[in-house]
Amino acid sequence: MAIASVVNDKVFFEEVKVQRYQEGIWESIVDSVLVEVPVALIYNGYSHVVVMCTPNDIIDFVYGFSLTEGIIKSLNDIRSIELVPNERGIEVAIEVDPLCVVRIEGRKRQMSARTGCGICGLDSLSDVVREQEKIDFDFVMDEASIDRALQDSSALQMMNQKTGGAHAAFFVSNRGEILLTREDVGRHVALDKLIGAIHQKKINSKTGFILTTSRASFEMVQKAVAAKVGLLVTMSAPTTMAIKLAKQMNIKLAAFTRVGKINLYQG
Incomplete structure (x- = not known):
């Protein structure tokens, strides 16, 4: 299948x-x-990272990745996005405000991020934990809303239903209604695509929570904080570093969630 066609x-x-x-x-x-194809993100003419992902919702991914990586502060920092498919993959030429170039330099990568992780390829341990604004509100968690979202989530996972190979991330209203769904071969990319869509559609992130089919690792919490949501719910396990970061950033963290079951690790 030609990449340009998908x-x-x-x-x-x-x-x-x-x-x-x-x-x-x-x-x-x-x-x-x-x-699955390689997607190269090129900011102001400089190659930043290559991510393996599905060739869908690339614009959402660019916005989400740029936000969660701290490259941009708002969508207005991105002036233009051009997709250039070729026989090897997809090159994405992103023109950002010149002030963003300093942040890009601070997140240098020496290798491709094979799963879309926001940490892979950084050249210093000091770059892993970056400064972020804490969640400044207390999201009121409702068990019934989480149950409703879990019950509805399977029917919305089109990629996974067809192939059995995709992770999903959902933005859920405080009433339990799934407002947005994004899927991808990598959990990080699925979450970045979701966050990009939330911001593009100008949805108030304080009015809902994020649900993912994956585990709650450190960088998933970091991305959720960047999205300014008050609660991250995952269907699989958390890690110690994820719990520690959630406490530091004042975001609620639930994991191992099933209908009728919630393990609340922070909050």
Whole structure:
């Protein structure tokens, strides 16, 4: 499949032939496999990072990644975005306010971020924990709202239903209504795409929470703080560093969530 054909028309999978062994029998079947391509983010002419992800919602990703990485302070800092697909992947030429270049220099990378992680490739341990503004409000968590979102989440995971290979991130209203869904092969990219969409649509992030299908690792909390949400809910496990950061940043953190079950690690 040509990469140029999937940037605009939302194709996210390819059908491939596979030999399947089941109950003592080999058979030929057709399987749907998630499309993954390298996406190079180039700020003001300088290559910053290469991320492996699906070629969908790239504009959302650019805004979300730029915000959660602290490269920009608001969407207005980005002056233009141009997608340039080629046979090797997708190059994204991003023109930002000159003041942002200093921040980009402070987040240098020496390698590709293979899963869309905001930390991979940094050349100094001091760059891992960066300064962020604390969450300045107390989000009121409602167990029924989390349950409702969990119940509705599976039906909205189109990529995962088709391929079984995608993580999802959701923005959920305080009533439990899923307002936005973004999926990707990497959990970090799915979250960045969601955060980019939240800001592009000018949704007040204080009016809801983020739910993800992944674990709650440090950088997922860091991104949620950058999005200015008061609660991050994950379906899998947390890490010690994620819990520590959540406490420092005053964001509520729930993990191992299922319908009728919540482990609240911070808040």
